[in-house]
Amino acid sequence: MMNTIGNENYQVSDIMICAMARLIHNGENVFHGVSSHMPMLAVMLAKALHAPEAVYLNIPGGVDPKPKNLEKYTSAGAELFQQAAAIFPLAEVFDLSMRGRLDVAFLSGIQFDKTGNVNASVIGDYHKPKVRMPGGAGSAVLIPTAKRAIIWRTKHDKRTFVEKVDFVTTRGNIDRIVTPLCIFKYENGELLLDTIHPTSNLQEVIDNTCFEVKYRSIEFTPLPSKEELTILRRIDPKNYRNIEF
Template sequence: MRGWPVTTFSRRELLITTIAGLLDGCGHVAVGAASPVPAAGALLARELGGGRPRVSLLGGLRDNPFTDGSRELFDCAAQGRVDAFFLGGAQIDGEGNVNLLGLGPYPALTRRFAGCFGAPFMATVVQRLILFREDHDPRCLVERVDFVTAAGGRPCHLLTGMALFRFDAGRFVLESLHPGASLDELRSRTGFAFAVTEPCTTTSLPSPGTLALLRGPVRAALAEVYPRAAATLGPS
């Protein structure tokens, strides 16, 4: 991102710290495959909480508790045993709908991705849903998704590399801007309308103690599943 100030932490570390904050009070956080930043956020929340929340990382060994095959996560979530879950999205729209499947009119998609995975289900059964995209791209943050993989319209958070939003009463509301971003820039890079409450706040920065946890035990636990992402933790 242009204008990102030289600091002693990276943007990725700010996002991880913000995720950990969103998980405050959770008992069990599950993280799907190919989600290194949410995984780090969940592991950081566990360190900050002295072992709580419990963290289940799909694709992990030590932090993957499931013994009943790949259906167990879903059975567990259906009963309300998963308090928080993360979804990415090729498109996320102003109603909180998520599209993982492809672009263009279904079924003759102009561009297809991997598929819907468990998103249609997890988005509807998990208490605290966090939508996450590391970049903040107007082509992804659209007015209306081409295909509703997971239905929106319910409370959730949306965290991008530029800002944190919460979905409330049918629309996204800006909760905080990350340092280095302006509200004008955010508006120009977001394809859907969102509400702003004055004054516009800046996302809380990680404290030295939090950064120490992140670069110590969190990095070590993350490395088991995401060695490459773990290696990137540190000041930019």
């Protein structure tokens, strides 16, 4: 979806990716899982701008890759070995996290509730589910053990942000949840509204969230700068960042 604000056109994906990139600090070890185009671009964007010494880790195992052909990549393909500084297998990422050395893990889920529980396992009763999903996989290990777990989700509705998740795949230790409408921050055991995207508003967030939306003040997510948009469009010329919408 394209939104015109001022003289610039913004996609919601642009706002989400730039917001995620700003959460990455220079020198941090950062990981994303499979089917993670938006976090992948967020890491690349952060490294191109304010965090050149961040260490980029991924499912295939290429450390700090520099893909030659940016028009043909996935978030878990062989391109992430191109010009890599080293090879770091996935099992070592889990070990790194459990030793307290993984600074950021970008992960996702299907349901979230106000206390930060994450469901990536089933919809409905666990023994007779309506839908059975992939399950915890890396999330069950990395969300509790990474220094900061940053969640992204391309849907924000009452089926996603529920009063109580159908199944607790993992819980706690969530730093932020980035959605097409806003960013939630996990603080003192509950989700608080951190910022609202300029393409949305408080009422839209409330209308699409089952639990009470709490906040200290109404703040808006900064729009992508011209520099951020220029680099983002260069590293993603075919607009793969919208593949999840």
